[in-house]
Amino acid sequence: MNKKNIITILLALLTSTGLAQTKTATVTGYSPALKDGTLVLAGTGTIGSVVDTVKAGHFAYTLPVEELTESFLCLMGEGCPNMSITIYLKPDLAVKVTGNDCLYPLWKVESPLPEQRTEARITEHCRDVLTEYMQKVLANKPWAELEPVEIKLAKKQMDILPALPMDAATIGKLLNASRIVKNIKDFPHMEQLKKIEKFVADRAPKGFEGQLAEIHSYVYPPRVLQVGDEAEDAELVDMQGQKHHLFEAFANGKYVLLDFWGIGCGPCMMSEPEMKEAYEKMKDKLEIVGINHNKISEWQEHEFSKRIVWTNWNNAMQDISRKYCDMGAIPYYILISPDKRIVWKDMGYIPGLFMGMADVLNGVKHKQDNSANFSLLIQKVDANASSTTVSFRYYGHKDYWFRIVKESYLEANGKKYMLTAADGIKLDEDNFSQVKATESTDEFLSNLCYTDFTLTFEPFDTIPTTFNFKEGDVEHAFVIRNVSLE
Known part of the structure; x- marks a missing residue:
């Protein structure tokens, strides 16, 4: 056998081995109401991408999964609300999603997974409020009209949670309900939320410690640092997995700008060209610390993360954001003086800011x-x-x-x-x-x-x-x- 044939066989073996190690799950969907060309976005964790376009009401896609995984599906097209539906996946699983309209968060999800059955019970219990919320989203109503419906939805979800199995779907919905406390001043159902948080924490199986800790931090939030306060240190991780302390950024006696961002956040990525241009002008006066919220593996592998030219760290547990940010929204910026005093903070990117x-x-x-x-x-x-x-x-x-x-x-x-x-x-x-x-x-x-x-x-x-x-x-x-x- 000649050398060329040996190399060809080795490459074939390597390729087939790689394919064998890639486990996937498949999702198919159909609704006669969907318009041709409607974009299908899907993903796991916090990262998604366009995986298909609707043709004759049908779409299909596969996602890589190694274990039980929470994924999301979002449809972008005429009549589709800007929302998502949660679909639980496992390797080699085939899931079917069907409906008769464009309100896909209410569609039927055919799956053998118990977590999906829990998800379906929550959806059915909240059907009327979800419908009201989607109608307002489709009508482009302002946040002032969406907020009371979002509060109503959180309340209705909390009402049913104690009657459900303590699984990923139940804990995920409690996490979603607790997150809105960060963004809604004087949340009216705090006492109920505190009771359910304790109820779930006492009964949750092993493996959910991270989610439970995050829920607890929203229900019993630490004091958020304000302008004029002295900055506090925090532990972060770099792209190589090495641990760092926030105060390392102050070593050269410069101002430090904290940039809280996430993959999939449009304004976060829109700000990067201007931030980079201004950073070149401020290098002698300013250090930027990008603080990413995604899972470490997602952040390490993403192309946007790899091109960041300033300090690029991750805080997947979000300990630092709960300490510094008044709202759970990104991008969020905080400017700290060389003597470690917070001098400015704001949410959202405004062109010209940097x-x-x-x-x-x-x-x-x-x-x-x-x-x-x-x-x-x-x-x-x-x-x-x-x-x-x-x-x-x-x-x-x-x-x-x-x-x-x-x-x-x-x-x-x-x-x-x-x-x-x-x-x-x-x-x-x-x-x-x-x-x-x-x-x-x-x-x-x-x-x-x-x-x-x-x-x-x-x-x-x-x-x-x-x-x-x-x-x-x-x-x-x-x-x-x-x-x-x-």
Whole structure:
């Protein structure tokens, strides 16, 4: 036998061995109401991808599974709500999902797994509330209308949990119910949640210790660190599995930006080009610590994780996020000073945020605390006996408007100094930035722009050491605190 044939056989053996080790489960689905071309997204853990498109109402896909695994299915198309359905899988299992409409979270799931039967009992018990919630989602109702229905759904799920087997489905639903406590102020059913948490913890089988610990942390949350507080250390893991401490990032005496993110989070990934551009400008002043929420194996294998150029760590147990983040949503950003004091925190990515941060940290003339967001910053202040003129810069996407209201004022000496004039923008109207902020050819970055404008206020009675700028007293107003005049 020649050398070429030996290599061919060896490669064939290696290939067949690899295939034999890959265990999968299959899901097929059908509904006559689904439109052709509807996207089928599925995955396990927190990572999903498009696995099929609907044709004549049918779809099918396979997922790799090594043991009992919780997976999700999401359909994106006309009439489909932006939600998911939980499907439990095991190796070599075939599951069938069917319905007569597009409300797939209510469809029948044919599976021999007891966990799926538990899931079906919960779904049936909550059918009326789930339907109400999906109708509001399809109608694009605001969060103010979705929130009470989400609370109602959590309550209904909790009502049935004590009567169910203590399995993955029961514990998973309790985890979902407990997570909303992080995002809903004054959750009205806390006492019931505490009782069920104890009931489940006392009866849960082995293997669910991580989920139970997470549930407990939501039911009995630690105090969340706020602006002005001293930062606390935490243990994290790098891409090679080595343990690190958060305070290692402060070794060079820089500011530290914590970037809480997750795979599959669109805004998290959208922010990366601007963050990278600004990071190059701030390297001497700032260290970024990316803190990923996914399972360590998912995070290590994902292409986005591998291209991160700053400190890239994981906290799958989310101990640090429960300590630092007011809401269980990502992206979440926290800026910490070199002396380990929290100086700013916010949820969500706003285009222009990091360009403004770069200007502030690189030393605009007047020191300032941008406690609303860094998209708006103060460049110059001229305070005299007749008026106080403040020069601003606003960073944003060229297609995103910003607005400054006439009720804006400066706060100092225990009183308000009201806005009297504006130059460069129109007050109480939509303004769009047009001057390019970067030379980048990246499609998104090339649309980042800025606007320079000035606002004139009543004169200070006495020139203060510092003052605050407030865009009125409405919720979500721009606020810049402790603007130094020294």
